[in-house]
Each structure stands twice: as structure tokens, then as C-alpha cells.
Amino acid sequence: MVEAVPEVETDLLIVGAGPAGLYGAYYAGFRGMSVTLVDSLPELGGQVSALYPEKAILDVAGFVNVKGRELVEQLVEQAASAKPKYLLGRTATSLTHDEESISMGLDDGTVVRAKVIIITAGIGKFTPRPLPAGEGWEDRGLVFFVPSFAEYAGRDVVIVGGGDSAFDWAHHLEPIASTITLVHRRDKFRAHQATIDAVLAGSTEVVTKAQVTALNGEYHVESVEITTADGDVLVRPAQSVVAALGFVADLSAMQEWGLEFDKRHIRVDTAMRTNLPRVFAAGDITEYAGKVRLIAVGFGEVATAVNNAAVLVDPDAHVFPGHSSEGS
Numbered sequence: 090m091v092e093a094v095p096e097v098e099t100d101l102l103i104v105g106a107g108p109a110g111l112y113g114a115y116y117a118g119f120r121g122m123s124v125t126l127v128d129s130l131p132e133l134g135g136q137v138s139a140l141y142p143e144k145a146i147l148d149v150a151g152f153v154n155v156k157g158r159e160l161v162e163q164l165v166e167q168a169a170s171a172k173p174k175y176l177l178g179r180t181a182t183s184l185t186h187d188e189e190s191i192s193m194g195l196d197d198g199t200v201v202r203a204k205v206i207i208i209t210a211g212i213g214k215f216t217p218r219p220l221p222a223g224e225g226w227e228d229r230g231l232v233f234f235v236p237s238f239a240e241y242a243g244r245d246v247v248i249v250g251g252g253d254s255a256f257d258w259a260h261h262l263e264p265i266a267s268t269i270t271l272v273h274r275r276d277k278f279r280a281h282q283a284t285i286d287a288v289l290a291g292s293t294e295v296v297t298k299a300q301v302t303a304l305n306g307e308y309h310v311e312s313v314e315i316t317t318a319d320g321d322v323l324v325r326p327a328q329s330v331v332a333a334l335g336f337v338a339d340l341s342a343m344q345e346w347g348l349e350f351d352k353r354h355i356r357v358d359t360a361m362r363t364n365l366p367r368v369f370a371a372g373d374i375t376e377y378a379g380k381v382r383l384i385a386v387g388f389g390e391v392a393t394a395v396n397n398a399a400v401l402v403d404p405d406a407h408v409f410p411g412h413s414s415e416g417s
């Protein structure tokens with residue numbers, strides 16, 4: 090029996106659910122379009138969630154000082170009015186188009202048929218750096234993200250890494266987990282100092298100059314082996330292991346789609362159109378004279394892209410959307 094290919098139909102497909110993609114989803118709803126977002130990460134927020142959830146952002150209009158995590162929460166809440174369909178943990182790998190629509194193939198076999206596409210892929214597909222000792226333990230207790238904290242209640246958790254995510258998760262899980270052990274290969278950390286101080290002052294056991302060298306358990310992880318630079322081997326209980334070792338970015342899939350690239354960026358015109366029909370781009374991925382790679386700029390670009398895409402979805406529509414308060 091031939092298995093049916095899962096298909097998704099949507100007016101607008103957004104590739105990349107970072108700040109630009111999420112704001113684009115809100116705007117798509119405002120323009121009456123159905124919208125689907127795909128992202129290779131299992132969590133929304135792109136670079137902001139993956140690299141600096143606890144950092145204070147000072148240069149987004151309307152927010153004097155907002156943590157990365159909070160900005161993403163606000164963007165997700167704002168986008169909810171569009172009822173977006175999120176296809177997370179999946180990578181857009183192939184693009185084909187005809188007169189009326191475009192088909193995007195995802196790495197899990199799903200095909201998304203869209204009237205227009207906006208690529209907000211940032212610096213490329215983000216993949217968590219693997220934990221060498223963790224090979225084969227995914228879905229058996231090893232994770233790379235902690236999107237919600239409640240499921241860690243009463244668990245022994247080992248967190249590997251010394252950056253913002255590692256410390257942020259240790260800080261948030263400490264009140265609810267049974268034990269937290271944070272393992273870092275160096276004795277210097279690259280995280281927000283206030284979060285480091287809070288974790289060091291709490292009950293988290295911080296083991297530095299050490300690496301997780303084995304995960305043990307019948308089927309699900311039950312304990313980890315930690316080897317220090319001095320060669321000592323420590324064993325700690327763990328029902329969950331969180332590898333917060335950073336991410337690698339990869340653009341290779343997109344470079345086969347026929348888009349005009351300028352080094353690692355996609356060339357766009359003033360309407361954010363790429364060289365391919367019905368395909369727009371916005372945010373860090375775009376290139377034009379004078380380009381500045383900031384969240385604020387991505388918001389403006391994606392609003393331009395969605396409004397110009399709207400007239401392709403509905404030829405009677407206007408590029409200018411009216412004001413969001415009108416009619417309310």
C-alpha cells in the first residue's frame with residue numbers, strides 16, 4: 090500500500106518562526122489570509138529563543154527593556170489572532186511552483202501548497218549541537234529545549250552547557266525539579282550575570298571542567314556519568330538530560346531553490362520580492378543596499394512583504410492594509 094503524502098493547504102507559508110516570521114503571521118491574519126509557519130526548531134522565536142532568551146533587548150519599538158523570552162511570548166500572543174498552523178521540528182527542503190501556487194516539501198514528507206511564501210529564515214536552519222554521549226537517547230530523556238517547565242516537577246535533571254539557555258533553564262527548573270546538576274566543560278560561563286548569580290546561590294550543583302560522558306538506563310535515561318578534567322567520574326541520577334550546547338545554522342537546503350543569493354542572503358526588491366514568482370523574503374535573510382540586521386528592521390520588512398503578498402492572494406485587495414484600529 091502506498092502511504093498518502095500529508096498535505097497542508099494555506100494562503101501564506103512562512104519559512105522560519107523567528108521574530109520576523111511570527112510578526113508576519115499576525116499580519117497575515119490581519120489581511121485575512123490563512124497562514125502556516127514551518128521551523129526546524131521545536132520552539133518558536135528563532136535566534137531569540139535559541140541564543141538569548143534571558144538577554145535584555147533595548148531596541149524594539151514600544152519596549153523600553155524586554156527579555157528575549159518575553160518578546161517571543163508577546164509575538165506568539167499577537168500572532169494567535171491569525172490562528173496560525175505551526176509545523177515545528179521540520180525543515181523546508183524543496184520548492185516547486187506553477188502559475189497559481191507553490192509547493193514546499195518538508196523533511197518529514199509533508200507537502201505544503203501555498204499561494205505565496207515568505208522566507209524569514211534568518212541565518213539558516215537552526216539545529217541543536219549534539220551531545221556526543223547522547224547519541225540514541227533522544228525521545229528517551231534527552232532534550233535540547235525546555236519549552237515548558239511543569240513536566241520536570243519532581244525529576245532529577247542534568248543540564249549540559251554554560252550559556253544563557255543552560256542557566257535560564259536551571260534557574261526556572263530549580264523550584265520544581267527534585268535536583269538540578271549543571272555540567273560545563275569550562276569554569277567560565279557565557280550567560281547573563283544575574284542569572285548565573287541566582288543559580289550559584291541556589292541548590293543547583295554546578296560541576297565545571299567536566300563533561301557528560303555516558304547516559305545510562307534500561308530504556309529511559311536513569312543516570313549520567315560525568316568525567317572531570319582530573320579524570321574523576323561522578324554519577325548523578327537523571328530522568329531528564331537537557332543539552333544546551335548551542336546551535337549550528339545551515340542554509341544549504343535553500344540554496345537549491347533557484348533564489349538569487351548574495352553570499353548568505355537572499356536578494357529582494359523594495360516590496361521584499363525575491364527573483365522567484367510568489368516568493369518573498371524578510372528579516373535577517375534578506376540583502377539590499379543599506380540592509381541592517383535587527384529585529385525592528387525585520388518587523389518592517391515582513392509587514393511590507395505580507396501586504397504585497399496579499400494582492401497576489403486576492404487581486405481585489407490593496408497593498409495598503411488600512412490601520413489596525415479601523416472598524417474596531
Ligand SMILES: Cc1cc2nc3c(=O)[nH]c(=O)nc-3n(C[C@H](O)[C@H](O)[C@H](O)COP(=O)(O)OP(=O)(O)OC[C@H]3O[C@@H](n4cnc5c(N)ncnc54)[C@H](O)[C@@H]3O)c2cc1C
Nearest residue numbers: 105107108109129135136181210211213214215372373384
Ligand atoms: C546574541 C545575539 C543578540 C542579539 N541581540 C539583538 C538585539 O538586542 N536587538 C536586535 O534587534 N537584534 C538582536 N540580535 C539579532 C536578532 O536576533 C535577529 O536580527 C533576529 O533574530 C532575526 O529574526 P528573523 O526572524 O529574521 O530570523 P531568526 O531569528 O534567525 O529565525 C529564523 C528561523 O528560521 C528557521 N529556519 C531557517 N531555515 C529553515 C528551513 N529551511 N526550514 C525550517 N526552518 C528554517 C530557523 O531555524 C530559525 O528558527 C541578536 C542576535 C544575537 C545572536
